[in-house]
Structure formats: structure tokens, C-alpha cells
Amino acid sequence: MGEPELTPMQRALRLARQALGTTSPNPSVGAVLVRDGVVVGEGYTLPPGQRHAEIGALEQAGPAARGASLYSTLEPCCHFGRTPPCTRAVIAAGVAEVHLAVIDPNPRVQGQGSRELEAAGIRVLVGEEAGPAGELYEAFAKHIATGLPYVSAKFAMSLDGKIAAYTGDSKWITGPEARDLVQQIRRESDAVMVGVNTVLADDPQLTVRQHVSGPQTGRQPLRVVLDSRGRTPSQARLLREPGKTLIFTSQEAGAEHAQRLTSAGAEVFAVPAAPSGMVDLGAALRELGRRGVVSLLVEGGGTLLGSLFDAGMVDKVYAFVAPVIIGGRQAVSPVAGQGVAKMAEAWRLSNPRMQPVGSDWLIVGYPQARR
Ligand SMILES: NC(=O)c1ccc[n+]([C@@H]2O[C@H](COP(=O)([O-])OP(=O)(O)OC[C@H]3O[C@@H](n4cnc5c(N)ncnc54)[C@H](OP(=O)(O)O)[C@@H]3O)[C@@H](O)[C@H]2O)c1
Structure with a gap:
């Protein structure tokens, strides 16, 4: 029997899990772009200062990102850190819909990323696979809140x-x-x-x-x-x-x-x-x-x-x-x-x-x- 087929969000979670331990202090994110039922791009967070997951998926998809649905394990960032905000790249690529497993617990993002996407006319749906994604970010959530x-x-x-x-x-x-x-x-x-x-x-x-x-x-x-x-x-x-x-x-x-x-x-x-x-x-x-x-x-x-x-x-x-x-x-x-x-x-x-x-x-x- 082969491996059961994963939903796009489960696929994104698997990508995020692969990068765990290599992205700190940043959270490890997985992103999958789907257009007409076909995966056209995917990515995971690279070590600090390098490409975020969403950017990896968008680069892989190229023009196919236009009108596609993005599945991301975490809300895209909307601030300039070591890399530019991912929300801008998602909007510029013409993505039609964004599915987020969880909202970013980082107070600098926390809902702000979703609001930016919605303001640009993108439909945002939150909560798919929220349980496993919450577990993926439990350590990040504590560290960002307490420094410990x-x-x-x-x-x-x-x-x-x-x-x-x-x-x-x-x-x-x-x-x-x-x-x-x-x-x-x-x-x-x-x-x-x-x-x-x-x-x-x-x-x-x-x-x-x-x-x-x-x-x-x-x-x-x-x-x-x-x-x-x-x-x-x-x-x-x-x-x-x-x-x-x-x-x-x-x-x-x-x-x-x-x-x-x-x-x-x-x-x-x-x-x-x-x-x-x-x-x-x-x-x-x-x-x-x-x-x-x-x-x-x-x-x-x-x-x-x-x-x-x-x-x-x-x-x-x-x-x-x-x-x-x-x-x-x-x-x-x-x-x-x-x-x-x-x-x-x-x-x-x-x-x-x-x-x-x-x-x-x-x-x-x-x-x-x-x-
Ligand atoms: N099966 C397993 O999962 C597993 C895993 C690990 C170990 N083990 C076994 O456990 C045994 C060792 O355990 P253990 O309880 O004797 O020692 P341990 O917990 O490995 O080491 C304790 C020592 O660490 C130092 N330490 C420094 N600051 C500490 C702090 N704030 N709190 C606690 N310790 C601190 C202290 O020595 P100083 O005062 O000199 O600093 C303390 O005596 C071995 O037999 C090993 O094989 C089994």
C-alpha cells in the first residue's frame, strides 16, 4: 500500500517539519501553491537571512502563481526583518486565495499579515490543520513571548x-x-x-x-x-x-x-x-x-x-x-x-x-x- 495522499496543507506541514531545527530563531514554515488542483510550487524556510517558505513556493511556480491558492503553515510575515515582507510578494504574484494553518504568535505580525492580504483583495482562510501546526510553533510562541x-x-x-x-x-x-x-x-x-x-x-x-x-x-x-x-x-x-x-x-x-x-x-x-x-x-x-x-x-x-x-x-x-x-x-x-x-x-x-x-x-x- 502506498502513502495516503496528503492534502496541500498536510504537505506544507511536512515541509515545515523538515526544516525544524535549522531556522531558529525564526519559525519553520512550509508553503504549497496549488492551481487547478495541481501543485505548482512549494518551499520551506531556509536558515535565518535566507528565503522564507512562501518565496520558495512563489519562485518555483513563476507565472503559475497567478490565480493560485497558497497553503501556508503560518501567517506570512508583513515586516522588514532580515528579509522583505512575504505579504508583498504574495500580493505581487497575484495569488487568489491564502489558507493559513495558524496566525503568527509574533506580536509584530499576529493578524496583521492576514489583514494586509485581505486589504489587497485576497481571500484568507485560517485554521486548517491548526492542531499539528500549533504544536509545530509551540516553542517559537514561548521564545517570542518570553525570550526563553x-x-x-x-x-x-x-x-x-x-x-x-x-x-x-x-x-x-x-x-x-x-x-x-x-x-x-x-x-x-x-x-x-x-x-x-x-x-x-x-x-x-x-x-x-x-x-x-x-x-x-x-x-x-x-x-x-x-x-x-x-x-x-x-x-x-x-x-x-x-x-x-x-x-x-x-x-x-x-x-x-x-x-x-x-x-x-x-x-x-x-x-x-x-x-x-x-x-x-x-x-x-x-x-x-x-x-x-x-x-x-x-x-x-x-x-x-x-x-x-x-x-x-x-x-x-x-x-x-x-x-x-x-x-x-x-x-x-x-x-x-x-x-x-x-x-x-x-x-x-x-x-x-x-x-x-x-x-x-x-x-x-x-x-x-x-x-
Ligand atoms: N535512560 C535515560 O533516559 C537516561 C538519560 C540520561 C542519563 N541516564 C543515566 O542517569 C545517570 C546520571 O543521572 P544523575 O541523576 O546521576 O545525574 P545528571 O542529572 O546527569 O547530572 C547531575 C549533575 O549535574 C550537575 N548540575 C549542575 N547544575 C545542575 C542543576 N541546576 N540541577 C541539576 N544538576 C545540575 C550537578 O553536578 P555538579 O554539582 O558537579 O555540577 C549534578 O549532580 C547515569 O547512570 C545515566 O546513565 C539515563
Whole structure:
């Protein structure tokens, strides 16, 4: 059986998803132009300063854009940024109708783009595939409103809620399909973060391997380590991989650690220590947001995820559950920290979605505090 045929908007969403992780701090958009039931042009957002999706579709269509319908996952921009406004190009090309999945949450656009199109006599219809498009722009919406990255917590645990054996061994809890999906989520993220104990225990590469689908840009998400005292080994594999590694230390860590880690290939950024003595999470997230990190995937371990949950800083959860029992009172669980005192205060996922991935399960949702 072949792939079911996609509607133009679903096709636009697929294009937008392909470009995720390459367009930040801009949103990743997909655009498809249809005339007389035939796709005459399509495009997706290129890295900042380069062509927007709508322009790609219009260029491909050429004169066929006149009288066509444009399907775009996001409202076209109407302001001069690094590129001229897309609304003008859409109007100039003679497009007859524009279908938008969602309105741009950027206050500089937010409805203004649609109004400009309508003022030029173009029919604008909003809301097709609004659910998946809203999810596509959840990170962008947070970053544009707060300047902070959207924090997704990912962990892989056994049926008895462990992320490693009592010895620290954790390779592998889930199967190859789940690990491939993690690669995909990494590819769509601007940065991946771990606590230093995970670097010491697993020596992870934290890279996107080449077999992952999507445009092969060679781009790697920024690797981020929280390491108050500068304990990351100079030989750590993540320091030798393509792309950049940023290590947050506390200001008390001392200059010699910074020198050693910088010579080993990392960038070291010192922030104030929290009362716990560890890296202040708010300061680290603000710095990442300032650098244009819109989506941050936190891959553990339990101590780091515990701190983030205690601080109420987790926006989304990707929990992989493997049909395996590890046991062991000392074996660590995905979220440590202080935790809540009462079940009524627990983080419950809103809109949880569950899907099989190989022989494992993935649960995705948005933690909501009931305090
Ligand atoms: N199955 C999975 O999904 C998965 C994923 C990742 C890890 N793991 C396993 O988890 C284990 C490691 O987890 P872990 O809980 O021991 O450690 P972790 O969360 O990886 O690292 C915690 C350490 O990070 C540093 N840190 C700096 N600032 C922090 C902050 N604000 N909040 C929290 N930590 C901060 C602290 O060390 P300093 O005080 O020295 O800075 C802290 O002790 C390993 O066995 C690994 O194999 C499993």
C-alpha cells in the first residue's frame, strides 16, 4: 500500500517539519501553491537571512502563481526583518486565495499579515490543520513571548521506572526504533542538554547521526552540559564531535577548569550558583534564549530533570517506556529532585498521547501543576 495522499496543507506541514531545527530563531514554515488542483510550487524556510517558505513556493511556480491558492503553515510575515515582507510578494504574484494553518504568535505580525492580504483583495482562510501546526510553533510562541527556550524533557525508562541499573549501566533500555525517534527529536531541536553525571557515566556523543531523515545539512544541535565544578573530562566524546559544546559552570568553579575545557574544544560560560551550589537554571536558560535557542531537549539524568521539574521549568515531556524490569532500590529514576509532597500537587500531563515505537511506548504530553 502506498502513502495516503496528503492534502496541500498536510504537505506544507511536512515541509515545515523538515526544516525544524535549522531556522531558529525564526519559525519553520512550509508553503504549497496549488492551481487547478495541481501543485505548482512549494518551499520551506531556509536558515535565518535566507528565503522564507512562501518565496520558495512563489519562485518555483513563476507565472503559475497567478490565480493560485497558497497553503501556508503560518501567517506570512508583513515586516522588514532580515528579509522583505512575504505579504508583498504574495500580493505581487497575484495569488487568489491564502489558507493559513495558524496566525503568527509574533506580536509584530499576529493578524496583521492576514489583514494586509485581505486589504489587497485576497481571500484568507485560517485554521486548517491548526492542531499539528500549533504544536509545530509551540516553542517559537514561548521564545517570542518570553525570550526563553521551550524545554522538553526526554527520558527512557523501564516498566519499573528506572533509567539505569544500580551500577549506572543504561545501554540500552529501549530498542533501535525508539533510539531513532530520539535522533529525530534531536534533529528538530536547537540544543540538547545533560547534567555532568550523564557525561561521566555514559560518555554520550549527543549528535544527530547521518541516517536520520530530513535535509542533510550536517548541522548539529548545540550540546549543553550543566557542570558547576568543571568535572567534564577533557576526553569526553561530546567535545570531539562536529558542532559546538557549551558548558555552564558556576562562577565559583575557578579559571583553571575553564581553561582546560576551552582547550578541549568547549565554550565555558559561568553563571551564578543556585542556593544548591549547582548551576542556576534560570540564568542558563536565559543565556540560551539570548543565543537564539528556541527549542531545548533535556536528555537527563534524573538529577537535572528533578531540578527542572522542581523549578516548574518543563514545558513538554517525551517519556519512552520499555517492557523491561530493572529493579534495585539504588537504581535511579527519571526525575529526582525534591518532588511533590502530595499526589494532589503532582505534575499531570495534559493531552497525553501514547504511541507504540518498535517494542516500546512513547508518551508525550504537557506537565500541568495542580497547586
Ligand atoms: N535512560 C535515560 O533516559 C537516561 C538519560 C540520561 C542519563 N541516564 C543515566 O542517569 C545517570 C546520571 O543521572 P544523575 O541523576 O546521576 O545525574 P545528571 O542529572 O546527569 O547530572 C547531575 C549533575 O549535574 C550537575 N548540575 C549542575 N547544575 C545542575 C542543576 N541546576 N540541577 C541539576 N544538576 C545540575 C550537578 O553536578 P555538579 O554539582 O558537579 O555540577 C549534578 O549532580 C547515569 O547512570 C545515566 O546513565 C539515563
